[in-house]
Amino acid sequence: MVENRPLLNIFTHAVLILGVLAVAFPLYVTFVASTLRLDQIMSVPMPLVPGDQFFENYSQVLTGGSKSGSSAAVSTMLFNSFVMAMAIALGKIAISIIASFAIVYFRFPLRNVFFWMIFVTLMLPVEVRIIPTFKVVSDLGMLNSYVGLTLPLIASATATFLFRQFFLTVPDELAEAARIDGAGPMRFFRDVLLPLSKTSIAALFVIQFIYGWNQYLWPLLITSEESMYTVVIGINRMIVGGDAANEWNLVMATAMLALLPPALVVVLMQRWFVKGLVETEK
Amino acid sequence: MEKRVVFRSAWLPYALLAPQIAVTIVFFFWPAAQAVWFSFQVQDAFGLRTEFVGLRNFAELFADERYLQSFGTTAIFSIAVAFFGLAISLALATMADRVIRGALAYKTLLIWPYAVAPAVAGVLWAFLFAPSIGIVTYVLKRAGIDWNWIINGEQAMLLIIIASVWKQISYNFLFFLAGLQSIPRSLIEAAAIDGAGPLRRFWTIVFPMLSPTTFFLLVVNIVYAFFDTFGVIDATTQGGPAQATQILVYKVYHDGVKAADLGGSSAQSVILMFIVIVLTVAQFRFVERRVQY
Numbered sequence: 176m177v178e179n180r181p182l183l184n185i186f187t188h189a190v191l192i193l194g195v196l197a198v199a200f201p202l203y204v205t206f207v208a209s210t211l212r213l214d215q216i217m218s219v220p221m222p223l224v225p226g227d228q229f230f231e232n233y234s235q236v237l238t239g240g241s242k243s244g245s246s247a248a249v250s251t252m253l254f255n256s257f258v259m260a261m262a263i264a265l266g267k268i269a270i271s272i273i274a275s276f277a278i279v280y281f282r283f284p285l286r287n288v289f290f291w292m293i294f295v296t297l298m299l300p301v302e303v304r305i306i307p308t309f310k311v312v313s314d315l316g317m318l319n320s321y322v323g324l325t326l327p328l329i330a331s332a333t334a335t336f337l338f339r340q341f342f343l344t345v346p347d348e349l350a351e352a353a354r355i356d357g358a359g360p361m362r363f364f365r366d367v368l369l370p371l372s373k374t375s376i377a378a379l380f381v382i383q384f385i386y387g388w389n390q391y392l393w394p395l396l397i398t399s400e401e402s403m404y405t406v407v408i409g410i411n412r413m414i415v416g417g418d419a420a421n422e423w424n425l426v427m428a429t430a431m432l433a434l435l436p437p438a439l440v441v442v443l444m445q446r447w448f449v450k451g452l453v454e455t456e457k
Numbered sequence: 458m459e460k461r462v463v464f465r466s467a468w469l470p471y472a473l474l475a476p477q478i479a480v481t482i483v484f485f486f487w488p489a490a491q492a493v494w495f496s497f498q499v500q501d502a503f504g505l506r507t508e509f510v511g512l513r514n515f516a517e518l519f520a521d522e523r524y525l526q527s528f529g530t531t532a533i534f535s536i537a538v539a540f541f542g543l544a545i546s547l548a549l550a551t552m553a554d555r556v557i558r559g560a561l562a563y564k565t566l567l568i569w570p571y572a573v574a575p576a577v578a579g580v581l582w583a584f585l586f587a588p589s590i591g592i593v594t595y596v597l598k599r600a601g602i603d604w605n606w607i608i609n610g611e612q613a614m615l616l617i618i619i620a621s622v623w624k625q626i627s628y629n630f631l632f633f634l635a636g637l638q639s640i641p642r643s644l645i646e647a648a649a650i651d652g653a654g655p656l657r658r659f660w661t662i663v664f665p666m667l668s669p670t671t672f673f674l675l676v677v678n679i680v681y682a683f684f685d686t687f688g689v690i691d692a693t694t695q696g697g698p699a700q701a702t703q704i705l706v707y708k709v710y711h712d713g714v715k716a717a718d719l720g721g722s723s724a725q726s727v728i729l730m731f732i733v734i735v736l737t738v739a740q741f742r743f744v745e746r747r748v749q750y
Contacts, residue, residue: 184556187552187555188552188556191552191563195566198623198626199566200585208584219595220595221590273474274476274478277471278470278474280464281464281465281469283467283470293478296485299489300684300733304485304492304730305722306709307488308484310488311484326484327480330480330484343460347460347461361469385571385572389576391574391691410577410692411692426584430580434572437572440572441569441571441572445564445565448571449631452632453632
């Protein structure tokens with residue numbers, strides 16, 4: 176603190192508290208709505224204190240979905256989302272770390288070509304190449320499968336860059352010592368590089384888990400069977416029409432279930448999250 | 458930067474790169490090439506015959522008023538999202554940089570929306586602003602504002618801007634906070650000793666020194682508004698009413714998936730790819746410049 180200005184301090188806290196409340200308001204209303212009966216939500220204005228339907232609503236969506244919209248069980252969707260998020264996060268880390276190991280620690284023909292091939296994928300988000308990618312996946316017979324959900328999203332230039340940057344900061348002496356001791360490249364990778372990369376892996380995991388969990392367009396395109404819906408898609412399928420047609424209490428309970436796991440990951444692994452966010456953007 | 462010490466193997470590096478390169482070719486290069494290829498073709502309604510038409514798809518797009526309108530919509534939307542997203546999070550970050558007590562609590566309470574999927578963010582805000590039952594709609598009505606984004610295009614635009622900004626604030630906030638914390642305290646103290654008040658210090662020292670962060674975030678936010686907001690729009694307005702919220706990426710999806718116009722949608726994809734490449738190059742040139750700071 177440069178100087179003491181009591182008024183400014185009060186103002187600072189006031190702005191921050193206002194910001195926190197404004198950010199939290201939609202979440203609070205969602206939670207309240209998820210504990211009410213449908214007719215309570217429909218009576219304008221809806222109450223702003225939680226009701227007593229918490230267990231009824233949540234057990235209803237977890238086991239049977241909604242009545243007016245999709246009736247797929249949200250527990251299945253949560254499982255699908257979890258599989259998708261884990262497969263994308265771990266898959267990205269696995270294929271990127273070995274690819275950057277090859278690029279940093281070997282000299283071989285076409286090295287730069289490969290590097291640029293990975294680099295340009297940075298520029299092409301799924302949203303841009305929706306239809307051709309869909310065609311490729313459908314030609315490969317991967318619709319409505321976990322492989323189809325995850326594999327196309329697994330190639331990641333950002334993860335490869337992150338590991339490349341990190342490997343470049345690892346002292347050369349380590350590789351030298353390993354070579355003198357007679358360790359081969361894979362031995363060096365497993366016993367020296369991998370343990371050193373732990374924090375980078377953790378940081379990347381948090382970011383990619385959230386990325387995988389929150390995917391929307393891709394699962395929307397390639398899952399037509401209810402048993403393969405992810406929870407984010409499930410919400411979309413529960414909303415069938417205008418205000419009155421939806422069972423908002425159940426939609427909101429599902430929304431809470433959809434946002435809680437990634438939000439917990441962010442809050443509980445905050446240190447890795449911030450590190451991952453800042454470093455993947457370098 | 459290159460490693461001095463390297464390993465030697467004729468096959469190992471290729472084997473290590475194989476999974477990454479295989480996925481990249483199958484799911485990036487092959488579809489991208491197909492998008493370019495399709496963009497030069499016209500398909501009949503049943504997908505039985507395709508005809509090579511050169512640049513006709515592109516010519517038709519730029520003659521199509523609705524496509525040009527979508528450019529305008531995207532511009533308004535992304536500028537609004539970037540401006541409000543940056544302004545609000547800069548204000549919050551500047552405040553959070555000042556506080557000593559409760560700093561971690563504020564930070565934790567401000568970063569969680571990053572974890573919310575865009576589609577879910579859309580649903581939350583659509584519920585608050587729902588024309589007949591929304592709690593915010595109720596308050597607005599009491600204040601004499603008739604709110605119905607289902608039929609009013611401007612209000613629909615406002616809704617997706619609010620939802621998109623809300624989701625992006627946490628990201629901007631973290632980067633601004635990191636930027637603020639890297640400004641040397643001695644500079645600010647020196648200005649304070651010379652008698653500059655907090656507001657003056659902010660505009661003459663803090664804000665200019667943050668400009669690399671601001672520029673970086675500007676590009677990231679524009680890219681975010683261009684692509685990642687697809688979920689927000691699909692979960693709320695679906696491009697409507699009357700295309701008032703149909704941004705470019707939503708139109709690619711709408712024309713390709715719902716209207717099954719393969720050629721037109723692919724041509725739009727190619728144009729979008731071009732825009733992304735320009736944005737990415739702008740970002741990288743900037744990153745290179747930042748290194749020399």
